[in-house]
Amino acid sequence: MITFFADKKLRFLDTTLRDGEQTPGVSLTPEQKLKIASALSDMGIHTIEAGSAMASEGEREAVKLISEAGLRSECCTYSRAKHGDIDIAADCGADSIHLVVPVSDLHITKKLGKTRDEVFKMAIDAVRYAKERGLIVELSGEDASRADPSFLRNLFREGVRNGADRLCFCDTVGLLTPEKTAELIPEFCLAPLSIHCHNDLGLGLANTIAALKSGASCAHVTVNGLGERAGNTALEELVMSLEKLYSYDTGISKEKIYPLSVLVSKLTKVPLATNKPIVGEMAFTHESGIHAHGLLRDATTYEPMSPETVGRKRRIILGKHSGTASVKAALSELGYEPDDQQLKEIVSRIKKLGDKGIKVTDADVMAVADAVMMLECKPVIDLKQFTIVSGSNSIPTASVTMVINGVEVTGASTGTGPVDAALKVLEQSVAFAGDIRLEEYHVDAISGGADAMVDVTVKLRKDGRILTSRGARTDIVEASVEAVVSGMNRLLREENENRSRNTD
Ligand SMILES: CC(=O)SCCNC(=O)CCNC(=O)[C@H](O)C(C)(C)COP(=O)(O)OP(=O)(O)OC[C@H]1O[C@@H](n2cnc3c(N)ncnc32)[C@H](O)[C@@H]1OP(=O)(O)O
Numbered sequence: 160m161i162t163f164f165a166d167k168k169l170r171f172l173d174t175t176l177r178d179g180e181q182t183p184g185v186s187l188t189p190e191q192k193l194k195i196a197s198a199l200s201d202m203g204i205h206t207i208e209a210g211s212a213m214a215s216e217g218e219r220e221a222v223k224l225i226s227e228a229g230l231r232s233e234c235c236t237y238s239r240a241k242h243g244d245i246d247i248a249a250d251c252g253a254d255s256i257h258l259v260v261p262v263s264d265l266h267i268t269k270k271l272g273k274t275r276d277e278v279f280k281m282a283i284d285a286v287r288y289a290k291e292r293g294l295i296v297e298l299s300g301e302d303a304s305r306a307d308p309s310f311l312r313n314l315f316r317e318g319v320r321n322g323a324d325r326l327c328f329c330d331t332v333g334l335l336t337p338e339k340t341a342e343l344i345p346e347f348c349l350a351p352l353s354i355h356c357h358n359d360l361g362l363g364l365a366n367t368i369a370a371l372k373s374g375a376s377c378a379h380v381t382v383n384g385l386g387e388r389a390g391n392t393a394l395e396e397l398v399m400s401l402e403k404l405y406s407y408d409t410g411i412s413k414e415k416i417y418p419l420s421v422l423v424s425k426l427t428k429v430p431l432a433t434n435k436p437i438v439g440e441m442a443f444t445h446e447s448g449i450h451a452h453g454l455l456r457d458a459t460t461y462e463p464m465s466p467e468t469v470g471r472k473r474r475i476i477l478g479k480h481s482g483t484a485s486v487k488a489a490l491s492e493l494g495y496e497p498d499d500q501q502l503k504e505i506v507s508r509i510k511k512l513g514d515k516g517i518k519v520t521d522a523d524v525m526a527v528a529d530a531v532m533m534l535e536c537k538p539v540i541d542l543k544q545f546t547i548v549s550g551s552n553s554i555p556t557a558s559v560t561m562v563i564n565g566v567e568v569t570g571a572s573t574g575t576g577p578v579d580a581a582l583k584v585l586e587q588s589v590a591f592a593g594d595i596r597l598e599e600y601h602v603d604a605i606s607g608g609a610d611a612m613v614d615v616t617v618k619l620r621k622d623g624r625i626l627t628s629r630g631a632r633t634d635i636v637e638a639s640v641e642a643v644v645s646g647m648n649r650l651l652r653e654e655n656e657n658r659s660r661n662t663d
């Protein structure tokens with residue numbers, strides 16, 4: 160096992176709230192930033208770059224809130240080499256500034272319209288002023304990977320001489336390779352050095368690790384790899400790579416990784432690619448029969464780490480690639496114990512569904528099992544009617560009448576849109592029979608055009624039980640209602656069966 164970092168104390172600066180928020184379209188309120196900062200601090204992140212205090216009133220409020228929240232992490236803000244920015248940072252109560260200075264000739268001449276000399280003086284003056292204002296200073300070279308190394312080295316040397324506490328090497332547009340990083344980094348370790356990588360060519364993580372191996376002691380990261388353009392090095396990928404591949408104890412609470420990822424995705428409204436390492440929906444989900452068969456005997460056959468390490472759970476889903484072992488395990492979890500003949504038939508029918516291009520949900524598997532095992536499946540919910548009112552001058556409202564376990568219920572609810580209103584009224588109306596919550600909602604248009612067939616998949620939770628189900632209609636509200644009612648029927652049916660078992 161390689162242990163490059165065993166004798167080194169690595170630090171993490173999380174810039175989800177600054178570079179991550181620079182992801183086009185992302186904007187967080189001060190309260191949302193505080194929520195994320197608290198989670199970052201709880202998990203053991205050393206420094207939180209909370210925002211760009213000079214950018215707006217809201218940013219200043221966020222930096223203030225975070226710096227006054229009594230978090231364990233250091234609170235940092237981005238700052239240009241300007242007294243005004245530094246004053247704002249200090250007045251907001253930040254502990255430190257990420258003092259960014261463009262250092263490539265391209266940025267110096269084209270962007271700033273200045274000379275190297277002018278930028279040099281500006282940077283040193285800013286370091287001195289920030290130290291006068293009592294700030295910890297991380298002097299950062301923007302576009303360092305395209306800068307003249309001797310200019311950057313001189314700037315860093317003079318910066319440290321004038322009080323800079325730390326330095327940072329920015330690969331601003333993701334042009335480094337691991338080899339070039341290893342060659343460049345050692346000469347810039349004139350003080351504790353951070354590495355700030357972008358992922359434009361998918362090398363952010365590899366370059367960050369190469370820099371840490373070559374003398375850098377702090378990595379700039381973001382949750383879910385958010386950041387300008389293709390993003391920054393992902394916190395979760397770096398932590399797990401260091402722990403798993405380099406046997407380095409990061410001190411980060413790894414089990415908090417997934418809840419934090421979900422929180423950030425929800426608040427930033429940036430969905431995760433399903434195949435995103437560590438935190439993507441599919442990172443610990445398996446369908447292939449051969450994989451599931453192996454996993455059921457020993458999970459390490461097809462998982463590089465256990466999902467629980469990062470706060471997740473393994474999922475085995477069924478489809479045309481499933482084999483007998485995984486179908487049997489899934490059925491057992493759903494409460495079915497088919498004999499060998501029935502199991503063979505269920506496997507065959509599930510494969511047929513997959514062949515038709517259908518994403519097989521738990522409700523589908525249960526329907527197949529009911530049919531094959533000739534189990535009586537009386538629906539618990541009989542939906543009599545639902546009505547939606549929506550338009551430019553009305554609050555979206557849904558009303559519903561249904562019979563649940565023989566009891567007729569009528570209810571109404573408003574929502575942010577017609578689908579939201581419909582799903583809310585369903586949740587409320589079944590509440591007396593069971594507390595069923597919508598965990599996830601996903602919609603796909605199966606065909607193109609305004610008359611497209613839409614496919615809605617939902618994940619419902621009742622107590623600790625999670626179940627997926629689907630609806631497919633040309634009307635999105637109908638498809639949503641169908642998906643939810645189908646899942647609720649299954650969950651309530653299980654409840655009824657449990658109840659009758661207990662009274663037998
Ligand atoms: C690689 C990175 O991620 S860099 C960080 C990017 N982050 C941001 O841009 C934060 C959000 N930005 C903002 O809110 C605004 O751009 C502000 C408040 C910072 C500045 O707004 P404005 O004064 O309207 O300037 P504008 O955005 O048009 O241009 C940027 C100015 O900063 C200057 N500048 C850029 N970088 C630096 C720097 N590191 N140090 C000093 N000055 C700088 C530019 O020369 C330009 O100045 P000029 O207007 O005198 O020519």
Ligand SMILES: CC(=O)C(=O)O
Pocket residue numbers: 178259299300301302329330331332355357
């Ligand atoms: C400072 C910064 O975010 C960059 O150079 O990428």
